[in-house]
Amino acid sequence: MLYREAGQFKTSYAADAAIFPIRQDRIAMLILLAVATVGVPLWADEYWLTSIFVPFLVFATAALGLNILTGYCGQLSLGTGGFMATGAYAAYKLSTAFPSMSIVVVLLLAGLITAAVGVVFGLPSLRIKGFYLAVATLAAQFFLLWLFNKVAWFTNYSPSGVISAPPRTVAGYHVTGSAAQPVVKYLFLLGFVGVLALSAKNLVRSRTGRAWMAIRDMDIAAEIIGIRPLWTKLLAFSVSSFYIGIAGAMWAFVYTGSVEALAFDINRSFQVLFMIIIGGLGSILGSFLGAAFMVLLPILLNRAPQLLGIRLATDTVSHLEFIVFGVLIVFFLVVEPHGLARLWAIGKEKLRLWPFPH
Amino acid sequence: MDLTLPFFVEVLIGGLLTGVMYALVALGFVLVFKASGIFNFAQGAMVLFAALTYVGLLELGTGAVLAFVLTALVMVLLAVAVERVVLRPLVNQEPIILFMATIGIYYVLDGFGQMLWGSDIKALDLGIASDPMTFLARPDAPEGDPWKYGIMVNRFDLTAAAVAAVLVLALALFFQKTRIGRALRAVADDHQAAQSVGIGLPAIWVIVWSVAGLVALVSGLAWGSKLGVQFTLALITLKALPVLILGGFTSVPGAIVGGLIVGAGEKLAEVFIGPLVGGAIEDWFAYMLAMLVLLVRPQGLFGERIIERI
Numbered sequence: 235m236l237y238r239e240a241g242q243f244k245t246s247y248a249a250d251a252a253i254f255p256i257r258q259d260r261i262a263m264l265i266l267l268a269v270a271t272v273g274v275p276l277w278a279d280e281y282w283l284t285s286i287f288v289p290f291l292v293f294a295t296a297a298l299g300l301n302i303l304t305g306y307c308g309q310l311s312l313g314t315g316g317f318m319a320t321g322a323y324a325a326y327k328l329s330t331a332f333p334s335m336s337i338v339v340v341l342l343l344a345g346l347i348t349a350a351v352g353v354v355f356g357l358p359s360l361r362i363k364g365f366y367l368a369v370a371t372l373a374a375q376f377f378l379l380w381l382f383n384k385v386a387w388f389t390n391y392s393p394s395g396v397i398s399a400p401p402r403t404v405a406g407y408h409v410t411g412s413a414a415q416p417v418v419k420y421l422f423l424l425g426f427v428g429v430l431a432l433s434a435k436n437l438v439r440s441r442t443g444r445a446w447m448a449i450r451d452m453d454i455a456a457e458i459i460g461i462r463p464l465w466t467k468l469l470a471f472s473v474s475s476f477y478i479g480i481a482g483a484m485w486a487f488v489y490t491g492s493v494e495a496l497a498f499d500i501n502r503s504f505q506v507l508f509m510i511i512i513g514g515l516g517s518i519l520g521s522f523l524g525a526a527f528m529v530l531l532p533i534l535l536n537r538a539p540q541l542l543g544i545r546l547a548t549d550t551v552s553h554l555e556f557i558v559f560g561v562l563i564v565f566f567l568v569v570e571p572h573g574l575a576r577l578w579a580i581g582k583e584k585l586r587l588w589p590f591p592h
Numbered sequence: 593m594d595l596t597l598p599f600f601v602e603v604l605i606g607g608l609l610t611g612v613m614y615a616l617v618a619l620g621f622v623l624v625f626k627a628s629g630i631f632n633f634a635q636g637a638m639v640l641f642a643a644l645t646y647v648g649l650l651e652l653g654t655g656a657v658l659a660f661v662l663t664a665l666v667m668v669l670l671a672v673a674v675e676r677v678v679l680r681p682l683v684n685q686e687p688i689i690l691f692m693a694t695i696g697i698y699y700v701l702d703g704f705g706q707m708l709w710g711s712d713i714k715a716l717d718l719g720i721a722s723d724p725m726t727f728l729a730r731p732d733a734p735e736g737d738p739w740k741y742g743i744m745v746n747r748f749d750l751t752a753a754a755v756a757a758v759l760v761l762a763l764a765l766f767f768q769k770t771r772i773g774r775a776l777r778a779v780a781d782d783h784q785a786a787q788s789v790g791i792g793l794p795a796i797w798v799i800v801w802s803v804a805g806l807v808a809l810v811s812g813l814a815w816g817s818k819l820g821v822q823f824t825l826a827l828i829t830l831k832a833l834p835v836l837i838l839g840g841f842t843s844v845p846g847a848i849v850g851g852l853i854v855g856a857g858e859k860l861a862e863v864f865i866g867p868l869v870g871g872a873i874e875d876w877f878a879y880m881l882a883m884l885v886l887l888v889r890p891q892g893l894f895g896e897r898i899i900e901r902i
Contacts, residue, residue, distance in 0.1 A: 556703025
């Protein structure tokens with residue numbers, strides 16, 4: 235009843251190709267943007283900003299990147315953590331070597347460097363497919379982390395191996411370093427992620443995105459209809475690594491402020507992979523839903539025993555968290571293997587009819 | 593760095609024996625992958641869970657034999673549960689979904705096992721001494737002769753390797769000669785065709801996961817008495833993966849050969865190349881090796897040839 239497109243006619247190609255062809259979607263998006271840009275900074279307290287919204291935006295960027303590679307181009311990768319580390323260390327080297335460089339440029343360049351690294355590790359994908367490729371990307375994960383741990387040049391010879399983000403400003407406001415306000419961090423990330431998400435959305439709707447999906451669905455058939463697998467797969471690897479690299483740099487610079495290579499271990503890779511699978515493979519919206527789910531779930535699990543008034547030993551709680559987490563993953567896969575994004579789509583279909591039965 | 597022949601052989605043998613232990617874990621993967629096409633990430637957690645259960649039962653005062661039997665029973669029950677709760681509702685889903693589901697199982701087993709039996713490191717003594725045995729020593733040789741002290745090999749590693757060899761032989765016979773083994777191979781070949789000649793998929797899956805559970809138990813005991821029973825056992829999975837892709841997902845002998853190559857390769861690399869680049873290259877060497885092999889043979893050394901059709 236409320237959500238129906240009856241009477242909304244498209245009279246131009248531009249209208250037909252719009253990202254949100256239905257008016258209700260446009261209104262909802264505007265409300266969402268208003269809440270994100272005005273509402274959250276006004277009402278969210280420091281805890282919500284620093285431990286929920288900021289990691290959410292960082293993870294959403296990483297999930298976007300992995301979704302481009304795995305969800306759209308069908309190349310399973312377990313090297314996300316390694317690529318995030320590459321972004322973080324590249325940003326650190328750039329910002330310490332060129333102190334006057336704007337943080338925005340640093341993040342973008344870090345993304346580009348990660349993209350180049352991603353292309354190198356994407357080369358085997360031309361011959362290796364499926365789970366064989368997944369294990370091959372683990373080579374990237376372990377090799378990159380080892381490199382950042384062992385070669386002191388990457389940490390500017392810091393004895394502890396920890397890199398700390400130097401304080402940097404955007405338009406006079408601190409976004410990194412200890413002087414940065416959570417609100418500023420949040421808004422900075424929001425702007426960045428907004429632009430990245432919009433370009434990802436448009437990229438996957440374009441010729442490039444369709445080529446990726448053709449490769450995903452069947453690469454031999456795609457090759458026969460004239461899609462070049464070499465360029466298409468490597469482009470997916472580079473764009474994906476670009477996003478993941480930026481996410482890693484954001485993690486190190488804006489979210490935690492200081493980081494060591496261990497923060498980007500194999501568990502980080504799995505975490506991001508969970509996000510896109512629970513959120514929805516091959517869906518931009520899904521990347522955000524999955525990131526939100528995975529950021530909120532541990533916090534909820536951590537707090538649930540307190541809220542229910544049960545007292546448990548801390549190690550029991552952490553083991554319970556593991557169990558609940560695993561059960562939830564299996565449960566979600568059984569109920570809806572296509573993720574939260576599909577649930578959302580089904581919900582919208584239902585809303586078109588509601589409250590009528592037919 | 594003394595580059596004498598005995599030292600080289602010693603490192604090589606040590607690596608090969610470790611490789612057999614890797615192969616034990618990889619075997620579990622191969623079994624499940626062969627029969628259901630599922631990449632079972634939970635194998636490592638099954639290793640941990642089996643070892644924890646065994647040690648836990650021992651601490652409760654059961655004898656070694658009873659504990660082994662009970663743990664084997666638990667692993668069979670686990671297989672039934674996995675088939676019922678996870679695999680059956682996910683029939684016909686894409687491999688990546690099933691893979692994620694096994695990661696879910698990994699978390700559940702990891703948490704459940706440690707909650708049940710505690711998370712401290714437990715020692716596991718199988719009654720096999722781990723003293724070094726010396727071969728080819730020439731005690732009467734003059735000081736400085738590289739062969740004076742011979743080649744030292746860990747007795748425990750040798751025993752574990754022997755057990756692994758027996759296990760592999762038994763599994764190969766089971767797959768080739770028995771009726772169930774034939775059914776397993778039929779399912780691996782084509783689910784639908786197997787069903788249409790009257791092979792029940794659920795039963796086959798329970799059997800496969802049970803056998804994988806038993807393999808996990810044996811490797812859990814071997815690794816557990818080597819490293820102590822603790823949560824890092826589950827991470828053995830990550831070491832088994834390059835073994836797996838080197839040998840090919842679908843080949844039992846491949847798992848063994850892959851294990852030997854990875855074990856020997858990474859020990860030799862660590863000892864002879866490691867010092868040149870700052871050490872700890874064991875972490876990634878196996879993966880790089882596996883990746884290079886895959887570039888030449890995308891199906892692994894012994895895997896079935898991948899044929900793609902439109």
